[in-house]
């Protein structure tokens with residue numbers, strides 16, 4: 001089954017609020033081919049012209065296609081906002097119908113919409129009638145284990161004109177716990193004609209292959225496993241397309257990538273915010289390295305970028321020596 005032409009790969013970087021911002025998207029894409037989705041953008045905030053949300057939705061500076069993800073509840077607001085999103089450079093539009101977070105669900109958005117199929121259908125139909133951009137829906141297995149309606153929901157999305165779908169194999173109440181259900185991904189795939197992207201618990205190029213083989217999905221989406229490993233998405237593409245398994249990243253390359261990331265955060269947000277954001281990323285990049293816990297504890301207390309860079313040097317020198325000894 002064919003994905004829309006702006007998608008150059010079977011592999012997607014998952015939208016992650018507060019994480020897949022422009023610096024991370026650019027870095028991820030610099031490793032090679034893959035599809036990029038923005039953080040979720042609230043349609044009511046865009047319609048109120050909230051400058052912070054506008055900036056999140058603005059992907060014009062990126063020289064690869066970005067699918068912009070929208071979240072909301074009012075079909076009329078989607079209709080109002082979609083032309084602005086087009087102007088801000090989106091190559092495709094994704095609608096978030098899977099987010100389980102309280103704030104979103106309480107606004108009757110995200111995974112709440114899986115319990116209100118009529119409203120979900122109205123949103124999709126009206127967006128479909130407003131834009132010619134490729135349209136996708138990201139959703140879950142269902143609300144809870146007694147309300148599993150992914151197949152019915154997927155058929156509705158297809159009938160309303162979605163071009164492809166992404167399914168995270170967990171219910172809303174599972175949040176991110178337990179194991180993702182790949183069987184439901186297979187069931188949905190068998191029930192629809194449009195392409196389906198499978199999501200949940202892919203941790204490596206090999207598990208991506210397993211998910212595709214197991215479910216017959218048309219593509220994979222990777223989220224948490226890419227945290228601190230922005231190269232993973234392109235490496236997975238290379239493995240799926242060419243059977244080439246990349247070498248593990250050297251300590252030197254991990255350091256270079258982390259520094260590139262911090263520099264990009266600085267350029268985009270300014271040094272102060274970049275340092276705050278760098279705290280979580282540094283933890284992820286250094287996972288599994290010697291004395292990483294102690295380094296993390298130290299790093300989160302650093303208030304000055306030049307000091308942060310000195311500490312990074314020290315930590316990586318120490319790990320390099322350990323690796324050589």
Ligand SMILES: Cc1cc2nc3c(=O)[nH]c(=O)nc-3n(C[C@H](O)[C@H](O)[C@H](O)COP(=O)(O)O)c2cc1C
Nearest residue numbers: 014015016017040096138168200201202222223224
């Ligand atoms: C911190 C975080 C933020 C997320 N934000 C979003 C979001 O904005 N939109 C969305 O559709 N899913 C969001 N997700 C869900 C992921 O896109 C993905 O569906 C989920 O993490 C399962 O995939 P994984 O097992 O590969 O991580 C988020 C997940 C995490 C961990």
